[in-house]
Amino acid sequence: NGAERPKGSGKKMRRQYSIRRPALLNRNPSHVDFPGFEESIVKYDPSGLGFEFQLPFNPQYQTGFETEPTKSSDRSKTPDVQQESTHAPEGTEAPVPVYSTTPFLEPIGNSYYSEYTSSKGSYKLASPSGAASPEGPKKYGGKYSYYCPKVGGYHSQCRPAIDCSVWYEVALSTPGSACTMEDGDPGICCPDIPYNGNGEPIKKTKKNVKCEHQCIDIYSVNAAAHAGRFQLRLMDEIEKHLTASKVTVRPKSSQYTHSLFFQSKTESQEFCRGALTSIETTRELGKRFQLTPDEAGFGLTQFHLKDTILSDTCYPEAMCDETTIHSPFRTLDGSCNNIKHASWGKSRTQYQRILVPAYADGVWLPRRAQNGSELPSPRLVSISVVLDKNTPSEAETTWVMQYGQFLAHDLAFTSFFRMNNSMSIQCCTEEGKLLRDTELQHPVCLPIEIPEDDPFYSKFSQHCMSFVRSIPAPRSDCRLGHGEQMNGNTHFLDQSNVYGSDEKQSAAVRTFQNGTLKSTPQKGHQGLDLLPSDDSADTNCTLSKDVSGIDPPDDVRCFKSGDTRSNQSPNLAVTHTVFLREHNRLAAELAYLNPSWDDERLFQESRRILIAQMQHITYNEWLPIVIGRTKMQELGLLPLQHGFSEEYYKNLNPGVLNEFASAAFRFGHTLIQGKQDLFNRQRRKEKHILLRQHFSKVQEVYKPGNLDQFLTGLATQPGQDFDNYFSKEITHHLFEEEGKGFGLDLVSLNLQRGRDHGLPGYNAFRTICGLQRAKNFNDLLDLISPAIVERFELLYDSVDDIDLYIGGVSEDKAEGALLGPTFQCIVADQFLRLKRGDRFFYDLGGQPGSFTEEQLNEIRKISFARLICDNSFVLYTQPLVFRLESIVNKIVDCDSSSIPRVSLVPWQESREKPYKRS
Ligand code: HEM
Numbered sequence: 042n043g044a045e046r047p048k049g050s051g052k053k054m055r056r057q058y059s060i061r062r063p064a065l066l067n068r069n070p071s072h073v074d075f076p077g078f079e080e081s082i083v084k085y086d087p088s089g090l091g092f093e094f095q096l097p098f099n100p101q102y103q104t105g106f107e108t109e110p111t112k113s114s115d116r117s118k119t120p121d122v123q124q125e126s127t128h129a130p131e132g133t134e135a136p137v138p139v140y141s142t143t144p145f146l147e148p149i150g151n152s153y154y155s156e157y158t159s160s161k162g163s164y165k166l167a168s169p170s171g172a173a174s175p176e177g178p179k180k181y182g183g184k185y186s187y188y189c190p191k192v193g194g195y196h197s198q199c200r201p202a203i204d205c206s207v208w209y210e211v212a213l214s215t216p217g218s219a220c221t222m223e224d225g226d227p228g229i230c231c232p233d234i235p236y237n238g239n240g241e242p243i244k245k246t247k248k249n250v251k252c253e254h255q256c257i258d259i260y261s262v263n264a265a266a267h268a269g270r271f272q273l274r275l276m277d278e279i280e281k282h283l284t285a286s287k288v289t290v291r292p293k294s295s296q297y298t299h300s301l302f303f304q305s306k307t308e309s310q311e312f313c314r315g316a317l318t319s320i321e322t323t324r325e326l327g328k329r330f331q332l333t334p335d336e337a338g339f340g341l342t343q344f345h346l347k348d349t350i351l352s353d354t355c356y357p358e359a360m361c362d363e364t365t366i367h368s369p370f371r372t373l374d375g376s377c378n379n380i381k382h383a384s385w386g387k388s389r390t391q392y393q394r395i396l397v398p399a400y401a402d403g404v405w406l407p408r409r410a411q412n413g414s415e416l417p418s419p420r421l422v423s424i425s426v427v428l429d430k431n432t433p434s435e436a437e438t439t440w441v442m443q444y445g446q447f448l449a450h451d452l453a454f455t456s457f458f459r460m461n462n463s464m465s466i467q468c469c470t471e472e473g474k475l476l477r478d479t480e481l482q483h484p485v486c487l488p489i490e491i492p493e494d495d496p497f498y499s500k501f502s503q504h505c506m507s508f509v510r511s512i513p514a515p516r517s518d519c520r521l522g523h524g525e526q527m528n529g530n531t532h533f534l535d536q537s538n539v540y541g542s543d544e545k546q547s548a549a550v551r552t553f554q555n556g557t558l559k560s561t562p563q564k565g566h567q568g569l570d571l572l573p574s575d576d577s578a579d580t581n582c583t584l585s586k587d588v589s590g591i592d593p594p595d596d597v598r599c600f601k602s603g604d605t606r607s608n609q610s611p612n613l614a615v616t617h618t619v620f621l622r623e624h625n626r627l628a629a630e631l632a633y634l635n636p637s638w639d640d641e642r643l644f645q646e647s648r649r650i651l652i653a654q655m656q657h658i659t660y661n662e663w664l665p666i667v668i669g670r671t672k673m674q675e676l677g678l679l680p681l682q683h684g685f686s687e688e689y690y691k692n693l694n695p696g697v698l699n700e701f702a703s704a705a706f707r708f709g710h711t712l713i714q715g716k717q718d719l720f721n722r723q724r725r726k727e728k729h730i731l732l733r734q735h736f737s738k739v740q741e742v743y744k745p746g747n748l749d750q751f752l753t754g755l756a757t758q759p760g761q762d763f764d765n766y767f768s769k770e771i772t773h774h775l776f777e778e779e780g781k782g783f784g785l786d787l788v789s790l791n792l793q794r795g796r797d798h799g800l801p802g803y804n805a806f807r808t809i810c811g812l813q814r815a816k817n818f819n820d821l822l823d824l825i826s827p828a829i830v831e832r833f834e835l836l837y838d839s840v841d842d843i844d845l846y847i848g849g850v851s852e853d854k855a856e857g858a859l860l861g862p863t864f865q866c867i868v869a870d871q872f873l874r875l876k877r878g879d880r881f882f883y884d885l886g887g888q889p890g891s892f893t894e895e896q897l898n899e900i901r902k903i904s905f906a907r908l909i910c911d912n913s914f915v916l917y918t919q920p921l922v923f924r925l926e927s928i929v930n931k932i933v934d935c936d937s938s939s940i941p942r943v944s945l946v947p948w949q950e951s952r953e954k955p956y957k958r959s
């Protein structure tokens with residue numbers, strides 16, 4: 042029945058719009074078995090609105106859209122499932138293929154009930170080959186097309202996979218849950234999405250410390266403020282000295298590449314200096330009055346900076362005028378999302394914390410051990426606990442990782458200090474030794490000591506890994522006290538990595554014509570554009586001839602997007618490209634439907650839809666894998682099937698948690714594949730790239746056809762599992778300079794970053810997350826393997842000293858989740874804030890930014906598979922791209938209704954039904 046694809050679907054043009062479908066037939070009859078169940082069936086209408094364009098409206102999408110003929114001979118090909126090790130490129134064995142060995146493009150419709158074949162809209166009985174389920178369709182004498190078994194103990198219905206995303210594992214383990222929808226395309230039997238619980242956000246801790254020293258008056262504070270300012274001038278002098286002495290970062294070195302992505306921007310510099318002055322003032326007061334760390338870090342918050350000579354270091358109050366408050370569109374910098382607290386979630390504001398910080402001096406110095414001694418070197422922790430072992434995921438694709446990184450770059454951008462002259466700060470000698478001479482050490486350096494006998498770096502005589510501290514943000518309460526780090530991006534899930542985090546960044550990526558974003562047209566890509574080039578980049582993103590075999594092509598440039606990190610790896614750039622194309626596709630479609638809309642309206646409406654789509658994909662497809670359905674239900678994070686959500690907590694700060702950005706959400710680093718595969722349309726592996734050669738090199742993305750192969754690779758290659766295993770590509774070769782043989786260690790950077798930010802130890806978070814606080818190392822055995830606990834005991838003096846990051850990645854998985862309970866709890870809390878604290882959350886009703894119900898129901902049809910299908914030449918994919926192909930997640934044609942389309946007709950203003958916001 043592969044020949045029975047919808048007629049005309051060979052034209053790619055058609056794939057962008059809903060295909061008119063016959064009236065609903067053969068509705069899932071599961072209610073027959075269960076009297077009284079009928080009322081509760083939520084009818085799924087895969088027909089959309091029968092929206093069909095007669096004429097192509099955008100010539101951009103016309104050329105080259107002939108798809109490959111789907112000949113039956115093609116369909117009989119089996120995929121090459123042989124895969125080689127990717128996590129550990131050096132000397133590990135090829136893993137056993139973990140994904141289904143179902144032949145590539147097995148006839149569609151030939152699902153679990155193999156005796157049925159389908160044609161659009163009706164079913165015919167094929168030659169029976171034995172019922173696949175004891176209560177199979179035969180029970181109904183062929184009257185009904187199929188029978189859905191109970192899934193997870195609940196009655197289920199046959200729906201597009203995307204509507205069963207949260208039930209996926211349960212459906213997969215239920216025989217007979219692969220079904221055929223009434224139009225013949227494959228679906229999954231699953232129950233309705235469960236009702237949400239009403240779990241609350243974690244209560245943030247506070248430390249109320251009374252400063253006993255009554256003699257600290259405002260004069261003393263101002264005197265200390267002068268000393269604070271002096272510290273900054275001193276830093277300026279040290280910088281001059283360092284520059285004169287040529288203690289700088291060499292271009293192309295790993296530190297240089299690191300700084301390309303994370304160095305602070307000019308716009309943040311001023312805020313950073315103000316914040317640092319107030320931190321230095323607090324430290325100075327601590328010294329002058331011999332305060333305890335708690336008194337300095339928490340007690341001094343009694344002083345409001347407005348009363349001191351540092352009043353100009355506070356943020357100016359964000360002002361929201363009436364137009365902004367009533368606008369259906371978010372501001373670009375996230376301000377005025379919360380009307381009362383206008384700067385909540387705004388870019389360049391501080392991260393918030395669940396637990397108060399544990400700086401060594403209470404104010405700013407990195408955390409130390411409980412007994413006051415040094416913590417073990419992060420690199421020592423990394424080599425003692427972390428292995429590079431290939432543990433491919435049994436169920437998920439590399440997309441889980443890649444989407445996660447994209448999401449991380451929407452939510453957090455922690456930049457580090459740079460010099461006043463914009464140059465990067467060097468914290469080790471050029472030869473990789475610690476800088477002994479304190480004169481030559483920049484005060485914001487926190488170099489990582491590499492042990493003498495390091496099994497890897499000793500081969501290169503490296504004893505020091507450069508590390509520059511993160512910049513602080515002015516405290517949102519405008520008071521003296523401990524430091525807080527700055528999030529350079531908007532805290533909301535709002536695609537700031539696409540659109541930028543302020544007006545200026547956004548202007549740099551817009552064309553200001555027809556609502557579109559800038560792009561680079563590609564002849565070789567047959568009309569589908571790449572990201573625009575970043576002409577200001579003082580680096581190049583080409584590969585050397587040694588790696589690519591060709592001279593660096595002239596037209597290859599670094600890409601530009603709303604976030605500075607889009608060139609970090611080819612697959613990240615590819616992900617950005619999908620979202621860029623989708624924005625421009627939406628803008629073109631909206632322009633067709635609403636010819637009167639100007640550039641601004643088209644831009645904002647497309648942006649609003651794209652953000653909504655990404656929010657839906659995140660909560661419907663990605664989070665159920667990462668934190669699991671049960672946790673989501675408990676906290677009220679499951680997507681609704683219909684209607685609006687009403688839960689907006691105007692008193693809930695949506696801001697990103699420091700614990701989330703600097704530890705928990707870095708869990709994704711354990712999922713990274715060292716070798717990233719490129720697969721062709723037949724899902725045969727064409728080649729792979731070795732990550733170390735492609736950091737900051739996006740040349741491969743330019744090669745015609747590669748983008749689609751990266752996309753297919755991400756949907757085919759299993760991801761690595763969540764564990765304490767990390768690929769060498771990031772623990773030995775991060776940002777490696779070609780020919781050097783070594784780069785940085787991301788695990789060490791993560792650990793040092795946590796200490797730099799004053800994050801309390803792992804044990805403190807166990808308590809917050811409802812686990813038992815470990816009184817000794819043995820108490821960790823409930824979640825961490827004995828071998829690792831033993832290592833911890835050797836490394837750390839006290840169980841309270843264990844760094845959050847290493848503790849978190851060492852935990853066993855929580856039930857039904859990818860993450861261990863502690864990271865699950867922090868990540869879940871963040872996504873609760875991002876949902877209930879966002880006035881523009883996509884399914885929220887009753888707000889100026891709310892969609893109409895009709896529009897919302899369209900948004901709910903989006904899947905990541907649909908975004909890929911509509912914005913590339915990928916022609917076939919499994920409907921749930923975060924999950925490996927399986928019996929319930931078979932590869933289908935992108936035209937299939939198994940991957941529903943979003944119709945934009947409800948956005949057409951001139952329709953009979955007026956465009957109305959609820
Ligand atoms: C090829 C893949 C990746 C590379 C090379 C990479 C590299 C890095 C680097 C170098 C940092 C900064 C380290 C520091 O100095 O503190 C970082 C931060 C981070 N990474 Fe990754 N990462 C990757 C994938 C991921 C994934 C899959 C996730 C999540 C699912 C993730 C989440 C984060 C987060 C949340 C941060 C902190 C961001 C910030 O605060 O600015 N990363 N990553």
Ligand SMILES: [Ca+2]
Pocket residue numbers: 451452453530531532533534535536537538
């Ligand atoms: Ca954002």
